[in-house]
Amino acid sequence: MPALHAKGQLKIELVDASTGELVQEIGQHNFIANDVLTTLFAAAINNIFTYRRAVDSQEVLYQYYDMFGRIILTDAAHPEDPSKEWLINGNTIGWASSSEVFTGADPLRGTVNIAETVNRWGYVKLVFDFPTNAANGEIKSVYFGPPDGRAPYTNNKGFAPLSGAYAVSHSENKYYVAKSSGVYVYSDDWVLLGKFPWEGFSNYSDIKQSCIVDGFIYFICDKSTYTIIKASLDSPGKITKVKDFGNGYTGGILYNEKTQEFVVANYPSSARELMYFDQTFNELRREPILTTDPSYSKGQLSYFEDGMIMGSWFVKGAKAWRMTENNVLLIHDGWLFSSGYMHRKMSMFGSRALLANPITKTDKQVMKITYEFIPPLN
Missing domain, CATH: 2.120.10.30 (TolB, C-terminal domain)
Incomplete structure (x- = not known):
């Protein structure tokens, strides 16, 4: 398998809800879990050899869970270890789906920002908004994981x-x-x-x-x-x-x-x-x-x-x-x-960023999180 140095650029912005002034901004990289890369490589190779064959044609990529289906904010503070980490740890402070807009009232849930999110060949940028009522508390880690919270074990159905x-x-x-x-x-x-x-x-x-x-x-x-x-x-x-x-x-x-x-x-x-x-x-x-x-x-x-x-x-x-x-x-x-x-057997998440300094969101603030894949996906 070739060396893939995929990672993500993360930016978190806290904004005063009444004045619109930027209160705090954090920017740093996160790591993509090792098993994401090895599993997706195996999936692609399997797909090449099994899809559209004369006998028992199989398209296997759909069997792999989406490990970037939701963003999860927790208070986990343990050091990063891409080779061994596999659980989303800590108490959940907030989360948002990367595929579904949410307009309800939930103390944890934010929403994907459709207007600012970019999803095309070669470049992906995910943007999430959290209103004043959601994701309040001290945030130490930012994860991406499967859309329904289950472990993304791949299925050979x-x-x-x-x-x-x-x-x-x-x-x-x-x-x-x-x-x-x-x-x-x-x-x-x-x-x-x-x-x-x-x-x-x-x-x-x-x-x-x-x-x-x-x-x-x-x-x-x-x-x-x-x-x-x-x-x-x-x-x-x-x-x-x-x-x-x-x-x-x-x-x-x-x-x-x-x-x-x-x-x-x-x-x-x-x-x-x-x-x-x-x-x-x-x-x-x-x-x-x-x-x-x-x-x-x-x-x-x-x-x-x-x-x-x-x-x-x-x-x-x-x-x-x-x-x-x-x-x-x-x-x-x-x-x-x-x-x-x-x-x-796989990691239970797609990526994690341990924040260099925790941030604390209150009900007086809104929060925007921007995530870009690096290097470009092409």
């Missing part, structure tokens, strides 16, 4: 090996995919190696997730009569029962290699929790998941970076961010897998 998958696990260069007709085994490059019909098990649609430990694949089910079942990797469709929890609210299972513990997500309506077990499924302890509830829907579990994915949400401490539309079944080799989808 209609990925046949994962179509109808209930669970996906990986071990010894093989994928094990549980579907309605049995367990399919694939190589690392997704060549089908074998299919194992279910034996001694008929309620396959209740399977939520699987994990592999010491030559056995463990499946967790949303049923009170057979919560955890297992099979050997040699015969992954031949099921034996391991443990019943008796409540029918379980939704995710993973194995922590460091602590040598199984972790199970338990989702009764009264107390959502993580349950920890030793290797023979003796219960060790329970921990509450969160005080806030972003509707996990009995979601699967995956450790991810410095937090955990539960279903389609990334959870870190008391915060949760929407990652995808689908439950994440497995994270492996930089990809997130869900039923019918592969999601390339």
Whole structure:
């Protein structure tokens, strides 16, 4: 991939609403997230090879979320690190869509300035206005991110090996995919190696997730009569029962290699929790998941970076961010897998600027933010 030194020139202007006088102006560069460049390069190459071909023509660029769909102003003050940052951090002070004019009254939301925004081949300038009632507070970071706030994971839609998958696990260069007709085994490059019909098990649609430990694949089910079942990797469709929890609210299972513990997500309506077990499924302890509830829907579990994915949400401490539309079944080799989808791991934002000096907007001021892509896009 060629060296692309894309960045943006940012200017923030605070203006006294009653006099029209400029109160404060800040101008500086921001960084474009590294994964934006690598992902868009991969998208372009994929498009060149797959679009308008005689067989299975695919236009893949539309599968990539718009990572400049909204501008987000926060109080995040941590140092910039383009190679590692991927979350939009801090409390949101204000935001605005880059594609939709907003005329309502909202304490956070501003609007794109259609008259001053320029969007053409070779040159893009985005201009946003925030009235006196919006984005009041101390602003330390300016982000660009996806239009609906979700993580911009790219979708490989209609990925046949994962179509109808209930669970996906990986071990010894093989994928094990549980579907309605049995367990399919694939190589690392997704060549089908074998299919194992279910034996001694008929309620396959209740399977939520699987994990592999010491030559056995463990499946967790949303049923009170057979919560955890297992099979050997040699015969992954031949099921034996391991443990019943008796409540029918379980939704995710993973194995922590460091602590040598199984972790199970338990989702009764009264107390959502993580349950920890030793290797023979003796219960060790329970921990509450969160005080806030972003509707996990009995979601699967995956450790991810410095937090955990539960279903389609990334959870870190008391915060949760929407990652995808689908439950994440497995994270492996930089990809997130869900039923019918592969999601390339990416940054959760398009760009960030840590302001050299924070600015504080009040309800006596209006604010204009201008953003230009540098160098010109040609």
